[in-house]
Amino acid sequence: MASVEALAPPSSTAPVASQAPLSLLKRLQRPRVTLSLLLLMWVPLTASVMFGGYVGEAFRTWVMLPAIPATVALYVIAVASWRESTIAMVGVSLVFFWLFIAVAVPFLPLIDPNKPLAPFAGIGVERSGHLFLLGADLKGRDMLSRVLWGCQRVLVWGVTATLVAYIVGSMLGLMAGYLAKWWDQAISFIANVLLSFPVMVLFILILNYLGASGFNIVIAVTFASAPAIMRIVRGLTLDTKTRDYIFAAQTRGEHPLRIMIFELLPNARGPIIVDACLRLGYTTVAITTLTFLGLGLQPPDPDWGLMIKEAAKVAMLWKFAYMLLIPALSVSSLILGFNLMADGLREMSLRD
Amino acid sequence: MASRKPGTSDHPKVHEAFRLMKSGRMDRREFIRVAALLGTSATAAYAIAGLPEPAFAASNLPFGPDDPKAKTGGILKIAMAVQKMEDPATYSWVEMSNQTRHTLEYLVMTGPDNVTRPMLAESWTAAEDLKTWTFSLRKGVMWHTGEELTADHIKWNVERWLDPKTASSNVGLSVFSAMVDTTDEKDAKGKPIKRMTKGAIEVIDKYTIRFHLNKPVLSAPEDCYNYPTAIAHPSFKPPLSDNMIGTGPFQLAEFRVGDRCILKRVTKMKDGKDFNYWGGKVYLDEIHYYNFEADNQLPAFASGDVDGVYQFTVEQMDLAKSLPGVIHVARTAQTIACRMQVDQKPFSDKRIRQAVCMSVDNEKVKKLVYGDAGDVGQNHHVAPVHPDFQALAPLKRDTAKAKQLLKEAGAENLEITIDVGNTDGPWHQTVAEAMRDQMKEAGITLKINVMPAAKYWEVWTKTPFGITAWTHRPLGTMAMSLAYRTGVAWNETHYANPEFDKALDAAEATLDVNERKPKLAKAAQILQDDCIMIMPLFRPIYTIVTKNVQGYEGHPTQYHQFNKVWKA
C-alpha cells in the first residue's frame, strides 16, 4: 500500500543506521511490519462492528485483544515518524486516542451502553446503584459508556467508506489517465454529472433509495467522493505518464494494469495522503450528519450521530444540554485530529 | 342524593338497566352511559343514577358549562401536523379532522368521559328491537350560508357516505353497514358491490330523520361521532379546503398544507346577517394550527411559539415537566400488538407462542415505558377504559415453564426477530428492548429489526413477528372484531379460530353491556390462551398547554373540542 511508505519518510531524521543492530523502532517502521500492524488493528475492529451481530459477545471481545498492542505500536511509529511537526503530532494523538478507545472499549469497566437505568440523570448523579460520570441520556443509558462505544462505528464505517472511495476513485482515475481517449471522456462525463450535485443532495437521494445502513453509506460516500479522487489521480497520471520510466516499463512489455498500480500510483502518494486525512474528516462529518437526519446508521447500538438525533427532541433545556454537547464535542475532536494530521503532513512535505 | 326513576319517554332498555343498577349488577357510570346512548338526556341520566352531573349546562349542550371568569377574545396556537382537507367522509387521520371539527359538526359528540351527548341532533330514540333509530335535530341551527339545517341535509350526507363511489370508511361502522345491502352488481374484480338499502333513510319532517337498519345496533349514536362523519353542506365538492361551509363557530381563514391552518370565529353569515351560534358562548377569536411533526411539537412549545401541542411522547416527559405549563393525561385504549403469525414457523407451534408470552412480565414493561400512567394489557385487545371490560385472571411470568415448553417443542435457545417500525413513537423500540432483556432469561434471543415507519407499513401484514399500533376505539368489541375474526382485512396474525368467532358474535349480539361483559371476557380468554400476541399496555396520551389556557381537556382519541376554551 502506497500510504505505508509515507510513514517512514525516505529522508528520515531517525538515528543513523551506523548503530548496529537496527533499533526496534526502525524495525517497526519497515513497510511490511507497519502494514501487518495496521491489519492487526483494523481487521478485528471492522469485523466486530460490521459482523458483530452474527457472533457471540464473548468472541467479539476476545477477538479485539491483539488489536490493542497493535494500536499502541502504531501510535509510537506515527509519533516517531512525524516528530518534526507538532501539529501532526497533536492530530495523530487525537485520532489515536479514539482508535485506542475503539479497540479497548470491550475491556474497559463500563456499564452496558444499551441498558436503560435512570432517565435524565444529570452529570455526576448516582442512581440505581451506578454513578453516572457523564450523566444518563433520555432512556437512562450511561452517557460515558455510550460515547466511548460510539466511536467504534463512526471510525469503522468512516474509514471503510473512504477506503472504498479511494480504491474506486483511484482505479477510475488511472484508467482515465492512462487508457484510451474515450475511457477518459466517458469516465470524466460521469464524474461531472456526480460532481454537479451538491453533496447532501446526492447522499439523500442515494440513501433514501437504498435504505439507511452502514453498507449503504459506504456506497453513497463512494459516489460522492470517488469523482474528486478520480480527478486528482487522473491529473497525476496524465502528468507522469509521459515520464521516462513509464516508457521503460512499457518497452519491457509490462501489463498496463501493473504499470498503473506499481509505477504511477506510488508517485502520487504525497498529495493523496494529505487528501486522505482531509477526506476522512469529511466522511466523518457526512456520517454523523446523515445519521442525525435519519438516513444513516440505525439504532439501537450507540453512535454519536444517533445520540444527537435522539437527544435533539427531548433535551432542549439548559440542564439537559449535556446530552447534546457530549457527542457533538466528541465528533469534533476526532475530525480535528484528522484535519491537524493533514495540515501537519502537508507542512512536512512542503519542507522536504 | 334522591334519585329519580326512568320515565315513559325513556327506552325500555333504560328501565332494564335501571333495574340492574338498583340491584347492584351495573355500576352507576355504566348506567349513565347506556342511558345516554339510548336517548335519555345526560342530565336525566345523571339524576336517575343519583350522581351529581359534572357541571353540565342543563340546556342540553354538549360543551360543558360557561365559565363566569372566562374572557372573550384571544388566539389559541397549537402545534400539530397540518394536513390536506379533501373530503371529510374519506378522512384518514385525526389531525385533519381537528382542523375541520370547529366548522363542520356532528350529530352527536362523545366527550372525554366516554359519554355521548346531543350536538346537531337534540335527542334520539330507538325502537325496542334497536333496528330503528329516530334523530330529532335542533331547531335554529344555521349554516354559514344563512340557511337553516334540516333533515334533508343529513340525508344528503348519509347517502353520500353509503355511496360506493365516495369510498368512505364510514360504511364499516356498525350503524352504516346495517344500512347497506350486497347487490348483484360486481366490480371490476368480481367482488359484489354494496349499496344503500332502499328506504333506509326516511325524512319524517323538517327536523326529524329516521334510520331503518337491517340488524340491531346499539352504538348508532356513538358511530356518528367517528371523525369521518362530519356533516357537510350539500353544496360540498372536494377539496373541502376550497370552500369550507359548516354549522360551527369557526371558519377557515388561511390554509397551507404542511404550514398552517388559521380558523377565525364566524360573526356574519353569507347573507350579511349576524351569525348566532346554536352552541352558546364561544370565547376564542381564533384557533391557529402550525405545522410541526410529532417529535418537534414539544420543542416548539418550549420555544414559546405555541400555546399547546397535539401530543408529546413519553420520552419527552422529563422535558415537559421542566417547562411552565399544564400537562394533561388522557386514559385510552391505544396500544401495540406484538403479534405473531400463527401460520408461520416457529410461531405455528402453540408451545413456542406460549413460551414467548410467558417469558414477559407485562406489568414490568408498562412500568418501564410509562411508569404509573397507562394500563397493563393482558394480551387481549379489551382495555380497562372500555365499558365492556372484565378483568381476567392475572398473567404470571414463568421463565422456568417457558424453558420447559421450548424444550418440549425442540426449540431450546430459540432465536427470533421482531420488526419494529416505531410508527407512533420510539416507545415501540423501548418495549421491544425490554422484552428482549426479559426473554433472555427464558433462553430466547430476540433480535430487534428497526425500520423506518413507512417501511413497516409495507410489511405489517406480512411479518411473522412485528409491533403494530392500534388506536383507541370506544367499545371493547370493536378492535377484537377488526383484528381477530377469521379472514377480516386487518387480521395480521392470520388467526382463525371458529370458537373465538362464535364467542365474539355472542358478545356483539348482546346489547346489554352488563351481559356483554362476561361474554366478551370469554372471547378474550380464548384469545389469551392461544397466545397470539403480547399486548403489554394501553398507553396514555399526553398533551401540554400553557398556564393561561383554561377549559382544556385531553381526549382519548385526540379530538379537539375547544368551544369552552379561553385564554386568561
Next chain:
Amino acid sequence: MLKLIGNRLLQMLLIMAVVSLVIFAIFDSDRFKRQIAVSELGGFAVETLSDQDYQAWLDRKGLNVPFYERYLKWVSGVVTGDLGRSFEKDEPVSRLLRDRLINTGVLAFWVFALMVPISLTLGIIAGMKEGAFRDRAVSFIAVLTTSMPEIATAIILTVIFALGLQWVPANSAMVNGWDWRQLALPVGTLVLYDFGYVTRMTRASMAEVMTSQYIRTAVLKGLPHRRVILRHALRNALIAPFTIIALQLNWILSGVVVVEVFFEYAGFGKMLLDAALFGDVYVIQAATLVAVFVAVVSQIISDVGYTFLNPRIRFS
C-alpha cells in the same frame, strides 16, 4: 470565452436531462407509489383498499400512467414553467420551490454578507505576516471551526445562546411571522462552519503574494507598508479567494439541509429532505434541477472570474 460558457451551459442541460431521467425512473417504482399511499391514507387504510380502489387512487393522483408518458408530460411542463404538483404539500411545485428558495436565499445572503468580510479580513491579516502570532491564532481558530460539523456548531450555539443566555429563540419556524432574531442561529452556524476554509485560502494566497518579487521590491524601495498592501498585494491576493467564494454558493445548498432541519427553518434544504423521505418525486426533480443549475453556474462564475481577474491569463 463566450464559447466556453456556452459549452458549459450545454453540458449542464445534458446533465440535467440525464439526472432527471434517472430520478424519475427510481421513484416510479411500485414501492414509492405505495409509500405515498401510506403517507396519505394511513397504513390500515391502504391494507383495506381493494386492488381496484388502489388503482383508482393511483389514477386520481396521476400515478397510473406509464413511465415515459409521465416523464414527457413533466418535461413539457418544465418548459412552460409547470413543475407539477407536490403530493405531500398539495400545491404547485413552482410555488413551493419559489417560497423555499426565497427563504434559503435570505439565509444565504446574510451568510455571505457576514462570512466574506470576516474571512477576507482575517485571511489578509494572517497572511500579511506569515508565522506571526496572529497568523497562528487565526489559523488555529479556522482549523477548529472547520473541524466541527454543522450539527455540532448548531448544538453549541443553541446551548450557549438560546438555552443558556436566552438571547435568541431556539428554533426558527417563523410561526408568528418573520422574526429576525430567529435567523441568528442558522446564519451563525453556517458562517462559523464556512469561514474557516475561505480564511485559510485567503491567508495562503496572501502569504504567497507577500513573498513575490514585486512586493518585496516595493517594500525595499521604501513604499509605506500599508500602501503596498492596499494597492498592490490585495488585488492579486484576492483572486483565488474570489473563486473559492463563488464555489461556496454551491456548498451552501448542501450545508443548509442539516441547519434548516435542526432549526425547523422552512427553506430549500428542509423541503428537499421532506420530499425525499416522502417520495414526492416532482419536488425532488425540481430541487435537483435547481441544485445542478446552481452548481454549474457557480463553477462558471468561479472559472470565468479567475480567468478575468488574473492578469497573467487575461493578457496572455
